[in-house]
Amino acid sequence: MAILEARSLTKRFGAVTAVDGLDLAVGRAEVVGLLGPNGAGKSTTLHMLLGLITPDEGSVTMFGKDLHRNRVEVLSRINFAASYVDLPGTLHVQEVLEVFADLYAVDRPAAKVAALLDLLELGPLRRRKVMELSSGQRTRVQLAKALLNEPDLLILDEPTANLDPDAGDRIRTLLVRLAREEGRAMLITSHNMPEVERMCDRIHFMAEGRIVASGSAAELAASFEADDLEAVFLKVARG
């Protein structure tokens, strides 16, 4: 059964139709990738799934419940991280996690925060201010925040966009581990094709607000007669 089901989602900003009648589902423990050129409508889609943007048309159902009518319940079972958000910079890493442990009403928060500091190798940084950290370290803090409530669905918008190859690879390895070992479902956008190939069970290509191609990395490569996902991307993006 799908834990996330979006039906005919549509969002217009003035004359721009950012998302156009999009259907999307994510199954338990499934990692789904959303690809497409800048402006394709990926972030708008994710934001509608998170309740940040109200769709003009369509519905979002998670865990069998309508998002808009069950906001608190649904949001407490999912989480989010993105390259364009940050955590309160003046707070210490541990404080930030304690704050969000409260906002997600995490049971036994002290143990959870300690475990995540450990998992993300943030122990030595726990008394450092977030704004003093490197982007790679900040991304790890964001992921720790995103894992506090042991989300059944993790929504990630270009999580590795600001990272150098080394930091990016560390995050990717961690995400793969979370997906494979903990069976955490994810919906992820990225412009890093090897990352998507490595992580995603299923991929949707978006262009101008619509899904124009779907399948596993191998299926997409085969159907577009391309060597890899990168080549698929170029074919899709250039029509």
Place this chain on the structure above:
Amino acid sequence: MTTTLPPLATLPPLGARARGRRVLGVVRRDFAALRRSPIRMFEIVFWPTVELVLWGFVTLFLQTQKVPFAVGFLLGAVLLWQVLQKASNEISIAFLEDIWSRNLLNVQVSPLSSVEYLIGLMVFSLGKVAFAVAVMSALCLALYGFGVTAMGLGLVPFMALLLVMGWSLGLVGIAAVLRFGENAQVIAWSLVFVAQPLTGIFYPVSVLPAPLQTVAHLIPGTYVFEGMRTVLNGGAVPWGDLALAALLDVVYLGISLAVFGWALRYARAHGKLSRFGE
């Protein structure tokens, strides 16, 4: 074979304990931000002190000019005005801080409801106002020998009424930012100053032209500042007026909550939440 379900990672989200924790999270965040920012600690006492010293000396000067004027009038006014201004601005600051630190989306995608969020902001602003009032009261006594207890029993309702009025103004300020974007910060800061000349802080409302007097009597603060002068002149606490002010407070708080809700829905409908800071 029995299968054991993994323990739930979070408290039941709609339960009272979870709600309490989420409110606590907002308070904890603001407290930690304050603790980590010495400038903001400094600010809590800086402006009240400056105003107090300034108006205290004005009073002393007026007295040397044989103007019959109770020391308490201006000092009490400055103190109560700070309650109003801080209640309003602290709420806006806490919200704007999320925008400045690009943390707004993290808060908005958490299960925190708007009501819980606002309660958290109010609780925290209450703490800061209480602290500032304590500092100012001590200064009043030390510098000018004016004890705020001269306002008697009225002091508690005076402050409570101004606090709630300040929260309403702060909410409208936040709503303006949600509706018009970050540039509307100016509105968030200045709204409370619109009330300043109208609410009879430093002079009785009777000096205002008649139409403005009517406006003044629609502002809860007016009854507080008039009441303060009555009490300092040796009169009784005007409970009837304060009850009217409380009624007005409730009405305005209701209206500003509605305005906030409307602005938040607007921001969600127009994709504004993710556009702050760009």
